[in-house]
Amino acid sequence: MADGRVSPVEALSPASKAWGEIGPRSAAPHWGMVVDQERCIGCWSCAVICKSENDIPLGMWWNRILTEGESLDQPEVVRGGALEMQWLPLTCQHCENAPCVKVCPVQATYHRSDGLVMQDTDRCIGCRYCMIACPYGVRNMNWGAPERPTPHETGMVGARPLGTVEKCTMCVQRLAEDQVPACVWSCPAGARVFGDLNEPEGRLATLIREREGYELLEEAGTKPSVRYLPPRRRSPL
Amino acid sequence: MSSAAPPITSGAPVLTGRADRRALYAWIALLLAVMGIGAAAFLYQFANGLAVTGMRNIVMWGQYILFFMFFVGLSAGGLIVASAGRLFGVGAFKPITRLAVLEATIAVILAATFILPDLGRPERIINILLYFNPTSPMIWDIAIVFVYMAMSAFYVWLYCRADLARRGSWLAFGSGTSERTMAREERVKSVMAWVALPAAIMLHSITAWIFGLQISRGFWYSSIMAPMFIASALVSGLGLVIVLALILRRLGRLAFPDSLVAMLGGLLGAFIAVEAFLLLAEYLTALYPGAPEGEAAARMLSGPYLPLFVLEVVVGLLIPFVILSQRRLRASPPWVAAAAVIGILGIFVHRLNLVLNGLSYPNIDLPPGLPVGTPQVGSSFSVYTWYVPTLVEWLIVAGILAFGALLLTAAVAFLPMQEPEAH
Amino acid sequence: GCMKGLSYVNQIYGEDRITTPLVRTGERGSGDFREATWDEVLDQIATGFKDIGERWGWDSIHVFGQVPGSGYIQKGANYRASALLGMSHGTSFDFNGDLPMGMPITFGVQNAEHEAKDWANSRFLLLLGANPVETRIPDVHFLFDAIERGARMVVVDPSFSPTAAKADAHLRIRPGTDAALGLALCRQVVEDGAWDQAFMAAYTDAMLLVNPDTGLRLRASDVFAGGPETHFVAWDTTTGGPVEIGIDRLGVPAGVAPALEGTLDVRLQSGATVAAVPGFELVRHELERWTPERAAEVTGLDPDAIVRLARAYAGVKPAAILMGGGANHWYHGDLTGRAFALLAALTGNIGRSGGGFSVYVGQYKVRVDTSSWWSPGGAKAHVVPSIYFVRGRTETMHPDVPYPAQGWHGLFCTFANMFVQAMDVNRLHETLAGLDLIVVVDHQMTETVKWADVVLPATTWYEKTDLTATPLHPFLQLQQPAIDPVGESRSEVWIWRELMKRIDPAAAAEFFDVDEDAAIAAILESGGAAGGPTEGITLAALTQGPARLNVPDPDVAFKAQIEDLVPFPPRSLPAPLEATAVFVPTGRIEFYKEEQRFRDLGEAVPTWKPPFDDETHDPGAWPLTLLTPHSKWRIHSSYANNAWLSEIHGGRPEVFISAADAEARGIETGDQIRVWNTRGEVVAWAHVSESEQPGSVTLYEGWWPRQFAKGKGVNELTSSAVNPIHEIHYVANMWAPSTGWKDCRCQVEKAGIADG
Numbered sequence A: 001m002a003d004g005r006v007s008p009v010e011a012l013s014p015a016s017k018a019w020g021e022i023g024p025r026s027a028a029p030h031w032g033m034v035v036d037q038e039r040c041i042g043c044w045s046c047a048v049i050c051k052s053e054n055d056i057p058l059g060m061w062w063n064r065i066l067t068e069g070e071s072l073d074q075p076e077v078v079r080g081g082a083l084e085m086q087w088l089p090l091t092c093q094h095c096e097n098a099p100c101v102k103v104c105p106v107q108a109t110y111h112r113s114d115g116l117v118m119q120d121t122d123r124c125i126g127c128r129y130c131m132i133a134c135p136y137g138v139r140n141m142n143w144g145a146p147e148r149p150t151p152h153e154t155g156m157v158g159a160r161p162l163g164t165v166e167k168c169t170m171c172v173q174r175l176a177e178d179q180v181p182a183c184v185w186s187c188p189a190g191a192r193v194f195g196d197l198n199e200p201e202g203r204l205a206t207l208i209r210e211r212e213g214y215e216l217l218e219e220a221g222t223k224p225s226v227r228y229l230p231p232r233r234r235s236p237l
Numbered sequence B: 001m002s003s004a005a006p007p008i009t010s011g012a013p014v015l016t017g018r019a020d021r022r023a024l025y026a027w028i029a030l031l032l033a034v035m036g037i038g039a040a041a042f043l044y045q046f047a048n049g050l051a052v053t054g055m056r057n058i059v060m061w062g063q064y065i066l067f068f069m070f071f072v073g074l075s076a077g078g079l080i081v082a083s084a085g086r087l088f089g090v091g092a093f094k095p096i097t098r099l100a101v102l103e104a105t106i107a108v109i110l111a112a113t114f115i116l117p118d119l120g121r122p123e124r125i126i127n128i129l130l131y132f133n134p135t136s137p138m139i140w141d142i143a144i145v146f147v148y149m150a151m152s153a154f155y156v157w158l159y160c161r162a163d164l165a166r167r168g169s170w171l172a173f174g175s176g177t178s179e180r181t182m183a184r185e186e187r188v189k190s191v192m193a194w195v196a197l198p199a200a201i202m203l204h205s206i207t208a209w210i211f212g213l214q215i216s217r218g219f220w221y222s223s224i225m226a227p228m229f230i231a232s233a234l235v236s237g238l239g240l241v242i243v244l245a246l247i248l249r250r251l252g253r254l255a256f257p258d259s260l261v262a263m264l265g266g267l268l269g270a271f272i273a274v275e276a277f278l279l280l281a282e283y284l285t286a287l288y289p290g291a292p293e294g295e296a297a298a299r300m301l302s303g304p305y306l307p308l309f310v311l312e313v314v315v316g317l318l319i320p321f322v323i324l325s326q327r328r329l330r331a332s333p334p335w336v337a338a339a340a341v342i343g344i345l346g347i348f349v350h351r352l353n354l355v356l357n358g359l360s361y362p363n364i365d366l367p368p369g370l371p372v373g374t375p376q377v378g379s380s381f382s383v384y385t386w387y388v389p390t391l392v393e394w395l396i397v398a399g400i401l402a403f404g405a406l407l408l409t410a411a412v413a414f415l416p417m418q419e420p421e422a423h
Numbered sequence C: 001g002c003m004k005g006l007s008y009v010n011q012i013y014g015e016d017r018i019t020t021p022l023v024r025t026g027e028r029g030s031g032d033f034r035e036a037t038w039d040e041v042l043d044q045i046a047t048g049f050k051d052i053g054e055r056w057g058w059d060s061i062h063v064f065g066q067v068p069g070s071g072y073i074q075k076g077a078n079y080r081a082s083a084l085l086g087m088s089h090g091t092s093f094d095f096n097g098d099l100p101m102g103m104p105i106t107f108g109v110q111n112a113e114h115e116a117k118d119w120a121n122s123r124f125l126l127l128l129g130a131n132p133v134e135t136r137i138p139d140v141h142f143l144f145d146a147i148e149r150g151a152r153m154v155v156v157d158p159s160f161s162p163t164a165a166k167a168d169a170h171l172r173i174r175p176g177t178d179a180a181l182g183l184a185l186c187r188q189v190v191e192d193g194a195w196d197q198a199f200m201a202a203y204t205d206a207m208l209l210v211n212p213d214t215g216l217r218l219r220a221s222d223v224f225a226g227g228p229e230t231h232f233v234a235w236d237t238t239t240g241g242p243v244e245i246g247i248d249r250l251g252v253p254a255g256v257a258p259a260l261e262g263t264l265d266v267r268l269q270s271g272a273t274v275a276a277v278p279g280f281e282l283v284r285h286e287l288e289r290w291t292p293e294r295a296a297e298v299t300g301l302d303p304d305a306i307v308r309l310a311r312a313y314a315g316v317k318p319a320a321i322l323m324g325g326g327a328n329h330w331y332h333g334d335l336t337g338r339a340f341a342l343l344a345a346l347t348g349n350i351g352r353s354g355g356g357f358s359v360y361v362g363q364y365k366v367r368v369d370t371s372s373w374w375s376p377g378g379a380k381a382h383v384v385p386s387i388y389f390v391r392g393r394t395e396t397m398h399p400d401v402p403y404p405a406q407g408w409h410g411l412f413c414t415f416a417n418m419f420v421q422a423m424d425v426n427r428l429h430e431t432l433a434g435l436d437l438i439v440v441v442d443h444q445m446t447e448t449v450k451w452a453d454v455v456l457p458a459t460t461w462y463e464k465t466d467l468t469a470t471p472l473h474p475f476l477q478l479q480q481p482a483i484d485p486v487g488e489s490r491s492e493v494w495i496w497r498e499l500m501k502r503i504d505p506a507a508a509a510e511f512f513d514v515d516e517d518a519a520i521a522a523i524l525e526s527g528g529a530a531g532g533p534t535e536g537i538t539l540a541a542l543t544q545g546p547a548r549l550n551v552p553d554p555d556v557a558f559k560a561q562i563e564d565l566v567p568f569p570p571r572s573l574p575a576p577l578e579a580t581a582v583f584v585p586t587g588r589i590e591f592y593k594e595e596q597r598f599r600d601l602g603e604a605v606p607t608w609k610p611p612f613d614d615e616t617h618d619p620g621a622w623p624l625t626l627l628t629p630h631s632k633w634r635i636h637s638s639y640a641n642n643a644w645l646s647e648i649h650g651g652r653p654e655v656f657i658s659a660a661d662a663e664a665r666g667i668e669t670g671d672q673i674r675v676w677n678t679r680g681e682v683v684a685w686a687h688v689s690e691s692e693q694p695g696s697v698t699l700y701e702g703w704w705p706r707q708f709a710k711g712k713g714v715n716e717l718t719s720s721a722v723n724p725i726h727e728i729h730y731v732a733n734m735w736a737p738s739t740g741w742k743d744c745r746c747q748v749e750k751a752g753i754a755d756g
């Protein structure tokens, strides 16, 4: 966490703090997230709060919402001539078998014991091999000096050095205060659930089981810690 | 051009005439100037970040990696030619062995140099030693590059040592030319050939694996990557040796018969055939099922990639192959040189296609795509990007190429290039 | 919250933030200003307004301050000052086209909706021209909650909106034809015998007898000796004679089995006999015409789908109808509202949790009595519908409208980007040209600001105190400053206080020497009596977070009417009950309207009429309907300049057009295209999309003129036509001309060269 920053969590009202609290967890948690495509309304609140919480400069996004459609927020014709559109929020999947970790020549990207894939931007040499390796395209390079629309830095983490690669940290600065990641906290549709994948009866495990949660690019074998719940079956008139 | 070999002036300093020397100095001054500009461009890039390049989040590797790969290829190719000649007792190669080894050395030095401007934090390169990650192909590649560099430098020295000793140069490091020493030298040379060949093959295979092991990149994720890299290394490496040899012969620094040129040309043609075969195997496997995995390969055959594909295959492979398969043309050094040059360029385009097509379509290509990485007019996202190197990148590349030319010039000017005819 | 609020930092500190007062130095609209001190601009405005006041009358100054519901105190200051100085305050709910005129016509209220939370209790959700996925972002999860509990969601929308993408079924209706669908659904429900006769008799005017010769309802005084003129008459089938129906209580008198159909011979006091008909008979007569086939012809829907929808909707309870701006923003939007209100009534869904007919539009609602702040010393501001500011008075304007005798000479525009968001902008500019002084208060350098003579820098909601509640959430919320005012910016209360000091020091001393907290305390006090809306809510409590108002939970529209038989209408704040009670003299839900103009225009019962703009723009020459829904990326024009959001959507206006219409015009995605009609034109960028159907194009409202390739924004094209039905009564923001944004024909062609 950056020096001299006061956590906004401290300023939250008790109700808000409770709303953001991390639920039950096992002795050795493996943090993960479930994203519900049925509920996601493609609003980008989670992406925008990520931008502000993590002081992400213009041109870079750790979190973004893809449209399964023709273009941003536009549907596509599916079999039978019907129209369909879904959203797919995408950020670092915190892969258990993380290609980025494997390829980083200097171990600047590495696993924490709680399953999170972290990034040491003080060590990173900016070779961008991890960006090549990541099948999800969630890594961003600090190509130039950061540009912001206002004269102010935002959020709770310090700016990253020029020439290094960065990505979603699962908001470890918030986890440290027992608060869910900013994107989860912000989602107006309740499409994001954060928790411990190791907790067998926890919310994540239950949702994944009951809603047939799936892994994105399962064929890549990355074992992501983020899982998706597919949209429901519709009952047309 | 006459086919008669110019007189051989083995061992003697070449540039005796005043005019010659002036031309040399002008040439060196020019190279130094280009290097200076390159260095300035590098400092500019260092201060402002890689934002001054054409690379962004989607095509995040560009010109520098391209040249790195290309020079690794040139280097491996050169060395393979040199040591294969020795290993398989092709004595006819002898006149150009030194040149081949020298080319390999300089090429690998350049390759290593190209790593530097590619890094976002070049000053942290020491972290590679401090925190090296054994599972990273890049670590192994960098390691092999340096091992290989040392080895080929030694190889060059080994070939020149006797001549240097005869000249009394300190560069001989006190070794003499006694019969015993010469015999030992021959033994070491034989051992070196055995070491160098696999090293060269490894160098290029590991470089290939930087790409070929990435499941995230459909266009690269293939076991044929390493063989193909070696084939293309052979084409470009041998091609460059041929071209350099002909230039040196022209400058009077090297003598060999036209028959050697024809022979090398034939070999080059064979390498090209291998390359084409591997390419065919690759594309056939990718395209035949008509499955999504073949998308990247299919892209090469349409849109903006089609002209590049034509350049790579039709121009880069087919034309030189046709030239070199004609006995009459093969006998003509200018034709062989032309085929070699086209072949080298074809390999360059091949690598360009590899990088561009491998990267410009992200793996998950849903709209609006990936954040470009720097502020944009309009949307900051893009599903697909084309990559065009900037002036800064060209200047840095030019600087490094000038550095290579300088090394070559110095070596040619001051090192004995002609391998003595068989004892 | 949503991505807009989360990116508000860019509004506070971004490039377009206005931080000092500005005085115009160039032509109006040039955007050339110089910075000035507060003293200078306040003096200038005071002098300017006094001059206008003396010369033309204070009422020739129009104060346009948008919907007061989103800021009872700061926006209330406009009312307070207008009342003190005699300026004409503008309207908003009607001006915004949000006022669903079907509501006052049918229920006698400004509007009444279920709180959003209640969506979750529904088993069937019928969405009509509403796009909550984009326009109700914080509430849309209630729809998913309902769906998770087994509800079905059907979306009626000409476009494949993001909400349609979430639905079980999407009915792609032809724009402006919803009423036809509604009538066909009603007919089917009646035909299937699935309608709730008891509900219709008890709560609506279905049984009240109408004299077909006069078109008027029979009054008790017509039929019974000594019967009051205000009471009505029904026909009791058990006794075979008329019965008097009072207006104090809903329901059917005990023992009476009222006739809802047929012709009944009623003997009048005058001795004559009339063949009277129950109100429902007249409604039913109109419904007969709306067979699925006829409705299908008008709406472009499949007749079977209409029948299936009718059965699905009537087949489960509670079923909710959620109508939005897309269906309401039409010249004849009232007819759509009336048709679907009828559907909800026929199925007995009114007043039930999880059911209802709710029109979700605007941020109009005043949930507490604010008169202590808005009406200093009891003085009320004159309120003139702002559409008359844009286009001048109409011939049919209601006589109660206090239109200024000398016309318009000044404008004080605040909390609004009027010159972008108002209709028929080129016509508005004719009014502007005649003004002596234009003052605009805003914190962003908008197009409206650019046309101002004097610009006052407002604080944002991060920087000032206010009190607010919303239509969808019955909670009172205190807006507390989180940061100091940026630059020289000041709150609206401060601005009016300083202006008043210079214009009328005495009034300033008496009425403006208060701060926000005091104003809030007074409002809380006036509603704080037992049973009052703010009972138990204190300022101190509000500083800790929003407080639920003293309303039923869940807050369901017309609950008191349905459960306690309290007559319609409930009160619509801030108007007194008497003002709106005249809308429904029967005290019931009225589907038959007896006012002369309804009958003259053939709208006495719910019906469908073609879009009004067809009358001014022949559909042959103007084949496309221009739809301008609300964008998720903006609140109207606000956030259009937000850097983070622009990074996502690209920041340039796109016109969505169907492949067929694009092809016919040689248009491809990315082309610059001209969109125009007789009122104006814009040049924007085409996006050929499957979401659009042939015959309409969609250009989300709210883009700034500077983002277009050409034009003053999309509202160059929209119409300021006034529906005379909306002028039958006049209560500001409650029965007043409602704008038909989507009732707009246009043509499209390729302009210039493609630029990707």
Ligand SMILES: Nc1nc2c(c(=O)[nH]1)N[C@H]1C(S)=C(S)[C@@H](COP(=O)(O)OP(=O)(O)OC[C@H]3O[C@@H](n4cnc5c(=O)[nH]c(N)nc54)[C@H](O)[C@@H]3O)O[C@H]1N2
Residues within 6 Å of the ligand: C098, C128, C129, C130, C131, C132, C134, C135, C136, C156, C157, C158, C159, C161, C173, C174, C175, C176, C177, C178, C323, C324, C325, C326, C327, C329, C360, C361, C362, C363, C627, C628, C629, C630, C631, C632, C633, C634, C635, C636, C702, C742
């Ligand atoms: N993000 C965001 N949210 C907002 C606002 C905003 O500007 N931005 N504004 C707020 C305000 S003040 C309002 S009034 C509301 C309005 O918000 P909504 O009630 O959702 O209204 P619109 O966005 O105008 O239109 C909704 C849908 O109606 C469709 N439509 C257009 N014409 C017709 C038609 O003839 N029939 C039918 N059935 N559908 C039609 C459009 O295609 C569109 O998908 O949103 C509020 N919420």
Ligand SMILES: Nc1nc2c(c(=O)[nH]1)N[C@H]1C(S)=C(S)[C@@H](COP(=O)(O)OP(=O)(O)OC[C@H]3O[C@@H](n4cnc5c(=O)[nH]c(N)nc54)[C@H](O)[C@@H]3O)O[C@H]1N2
Residues within 6 Å of the ligand: C066, C096, C097, C098, C325, C329, C362, C414, C415, C416, C417, C418, C421, C422, C441, C442, C443, C444, C446, C458, C459, C460, C461, C492, C628, C629, C630, C635, C636, C637, C638, C701, C714, C715, C718, C741, C742
């Ligand atoms: N074509 C078309 N036009 C439409 C519509 C449509 O559907 N189609 N919809 C209509 C509807 S429903 C509505 S509600 C209207 C809305 O019309 P407006 O209310 O005019 O719309 P906004 O763009 O939200 O303008 C609000 C302005 O207030 C400023 N503002 C924000 N906070 C403050 C503050 O604290 N103080 C002051 N002084 N200013 C502040 C903002 O910067 C912004 O410029 O638009 C209508 N226009």
Ligand code: SF4
Residues within 6 Å of the ligand: A091, A092, A093, A094, A095, A098, A099, A100, A101, A117, A133, A134, A135, A136, A137, A138, A139, A167, A222
């Ligand atoms: S999603 Fe990409 S960056 Fe994240 S852990 Fe997996 S490979 Fe690494």
Ligand code: SF4
Residues within 6 Å of the ligand: A103, A104, A105, A106, A107, A108, A109, A123, A124, A125, A126, A127, A128, A129, A130, A131, A164, A165
């Ligand atoms: S860019 Fe940084 S984190 Fe990524 S692989 Fe290179 S050194 Fe590792």
Ligand code: SF4
Residues within 6 Å of the ligand: A046, A049, A050, A051, A053, A054, A062, A063, A091, A092, A167, A168, A169, A170, A171, A181, A182, A183, A184
């Ligand atoms: S967890 Fe934190 S860093 Fe990761 S996407 Fe969510 S908000 Fe961004």
Ligand code: SF4
Residues within 6 Å of the ligand: A039, A040, A041, A042, A043, A044, A045, A046, A047, A065, A087, A089, A186, A187, A188, A189, A190, A191, A192
């Ligand atoms: S905030 Fe929630 S609903 Fe909005 S895009 Fe993100 S995940 Fe989807």
Ligand code: SF4
Residues within 6 Å of the ligand: C001, C002, C003, C004, C005, C006, C137, C138, C635
């Ligand atoms: S636009 Fe509406 S939902 Fe979004 S932050 Fe503002 S008030 Fe909340």
Ligand SMILES: [Mo]
Residues within 6 Å of the ligand: C096, C098, C361, C362, C363
């Ligand atoms: Mo509105």
